[in-house]
Amino acid sequence: MENSIVKASHLSHKYSRDWAIRDINLEISKVGVLGLLGSNGAGKSTTMNILCGVLNQTEGTVHIGGIDIRQKPEDAKMLIGFLPQNAPLHLDLTVSEYLTYCAYLRNINKRDIKTAVDAAMEKCGVAHFRSRVINNLSGGYRQRVGIAQSIIHLPKLVVLDEPTNGLDPNQILEVRKLIKEIATERAVIFSSHILSEVQATCDDIRMIEGGRMVFADTMTAFNNYILPNSLLVYMDNPPPMETLSGITGITKTELLNDGGIRLHFDTSTKVSSQIIEMAVTNGWQLTEIMLEKSSLDEIFSQLSNKTT
Ligand SMILES: Nc1ncnc2c1ncn2[C@@H]1O[C@H](COP(=O)(O)OP(=O)(O)OP(=O)(O)O)[C@@H](O)[C@H]1O
Numbered sequence: 659m660e661n662s663i664v665k666a667s668h669l670s671h672k673y674s675r676d677w678a679i680r681d682i683n684l685e686i687s688k689v690g691v692l693g694l695l696g697s698n699g700a701g702k703s704t705t706m707n708i709l710c711g712v713l714n715q716t717e718g719t720v721h722i723g724g725i726d727i728r729q730k731p732e733d734a735k736m737l738i739g740f741l742p743q744n745a746p747l748h749l750d751l752t753v754s755e756y757l758t759y760c761a762y763l764r765n766i767n768k769r770d771i772k773t774a775v776d777a778a779m780e781k782c783g784v785a786h787f788r789s790r791v792i793n794n795l796s797g798g799y800r801q802r803v804g805i806a807q808s809i810i811h812l813p814k815l816v817v818l819d820e821p822t823n824g825l826d827p828n829q830i831l832e833v834r835k836l837i838k839e840i841a842t843e844r845a846v847i848f849s850s851h852i853l854s855e856v857q858a859t860c861d862d863i864r865m866i867e868g869g870r871m872v873f874a875d876t877m878t879a880f881n882n883y884i885l886p887n888s889l890l891v892y893m894d895n896p897p898p899m900e901t902l903s904g905i906t907g908i909t910k911t912e913l914l915n916d917g918g919i920r921l922h923f924d925t926s927t928k929v930s931s932q933i934i935e936m937a938v939t940n941g942w943q944l945t946e947i948m949l950e951k952s953s954l955d956e957i958f959s960q961l962s963n964k965t966t
Contacts, residue, residue, distance in 0.1 A: 662685055662686065662724065663686045663722070663737075663814050664685065664709060664721070664722050664815050665684075665685045666682060666683060666684045666708070666718065666720045667683055668682075668683060668717060668719070669682040669683070669708055669715050669719075670715065670717040671704050671713070671715050671716045678701055678869055679701040679705055679708075679869040680870050682705055682866070682869075682870075683871065683874075684705075684709075684864060684871075684874075686815070686847070686862075689841060689845055690841050690846070690862065691837060691848055691859055692847050692860060692861070692862045692864060693848050693849070693850065693859060693862070693864070693877070694706070694847060694848065694849040694864050694866060695853060695856045695865045696849070697851050697867065700851075700867050700869070701866045701868075701869040701870075702819070702851075703742075704869075706742075706819050706847065706849060708720060709722075709738075709815075709817060709847070710735070710740040710817050711731050711734060712740070712742070721734075722737045722815060723737045725737070736811065737813050737814045738815050739807075739808030740816075740819075741801075741807070741808045741816075741817070741818045741821055742819050743820050745800060745803075745804030746807070747792050747800060747804060748792065749791070749793035750791060750792075751791070751792060752788065753779065753784050753787050753789070753792060753803055753806075754779065756792060756807070757778055757803070758771060758772075761774050766810070766811055774811070778807070778809055781809065781836075782805050782806040782836060783832075783836065784802050784806060797824055797826075798828075798829030801821055801822075801825060801833055802832075804821070812844075814845060815845045815846075815847070816841075816844055816846045816847070818837065818846065818847070818848045818849070820849050821848065822834065822855060834855075834858060837859055838859065841861075857881070862876050863876070863877050865961060872958075873961050884951070884957055886950055887922060887923060888920055888922045888923070888949075888950045889920070889947060889950065890914075890918055890919070890921075890946070890947070890948050891919050891921060891933060891946065892917065892918050892945045893919070893944050895941060895942050896919065897940065899913065899919075902919065902921060905929070905932060905936070906932075907923045907924060907929045908923050909922045910922040920950070921933070930947060933947065
């Protein structure tokens with residue numbers, strides 16, 4: 659426990675009658691980005707709000723740096739920076755006024771506040787906008803200010819709830835880069851309902867669906883888990899479907915409306931080289947072959963049957 663930056667055990671929460679999350683376990687002991695992936699309503703915000711002490715869980719415990727957040731909330735919260743889904747910005751303040759206010763709220767020593775504000779602005783790339791009223795910043799820069807308030811007190815754990823939501827593609831890339839930089843010094847939990855977002859940013863992944871943790875491992879293990887398992891082929895002179903379904907490794911064949919054939923397989927990508935060789939030998943006139951990736955919906959439904 660002493661080495662854990664955050665340890666959540668058997669978290670469950672009921673808002674009213676139904677459970678929003680059930681038996682969630684999560685532990686981080688090193689810096690880096692952990693992605694919390696889940697579809698809308700899966701339970702990401704509920705989990706994050708509980709981890710940050712904003713919501714009291716119905717069951718289970720949360721320890722931050724070994725401190726129980728229910729027993730010593732002030733001590734535990736000193737170690738956490740939080741950017742909720744709706745950034746808590748004061749739009750009528752300038753960037754430096756707002757961050758100074760946040761530094762006061764975080765009990766930073768008065769004489770250290772200016773240094774802390776300058777460092778957070780520098781880190782988040784908003785120093786040149788220090789005198790700009792937040793209302794006049796673009797979405798991407800507002801989000802940077804939101805992230806700056808979350809790191810101003812140099813927390814061990816930074817929790818960012820869908821920080822790239824609503825940003826344009828360039829702003830998304832910039833915010834991702836910033837998150838990775840922050841994660842070189844502290845543990846970051848980052849939630850998203852977009853798989854590619856989590857793949858591009860995170861070292862580890864926890865997937866929540868229907869309030870349950872359905873996958874918990876490294877990003878590499880997740881990418882291996884979701885390796886494509888179907889091929890789409892187009893041939894000008896295709897063989898009978900029985901020939902294709904008789905090929906070792908092919909589990910199912912589907913004839914599509916546009917003339918393409920989907921081949922599901924249960925082994926590795928060797929199937930594609932086998933199809934190519936057979937097409938050449940037998941004159942099937944292969945014009946296109948591609949591996950199909952599972953959609954996030956398919957992955958969610960596969961994993962939902964396999965809770966961790
Ligand atoms: N204040 C609340 N009162 C009642 N039910 C709630 C409340 N907040 C969330 N819920 C419900 O709890 C479940 C989990 O919601 P949560 O907001 O944690 O999911 P999420 O994964 O963060 O989704 P989103 O990406 O849409 O924010 C959902 O069924 C949601 O409707």
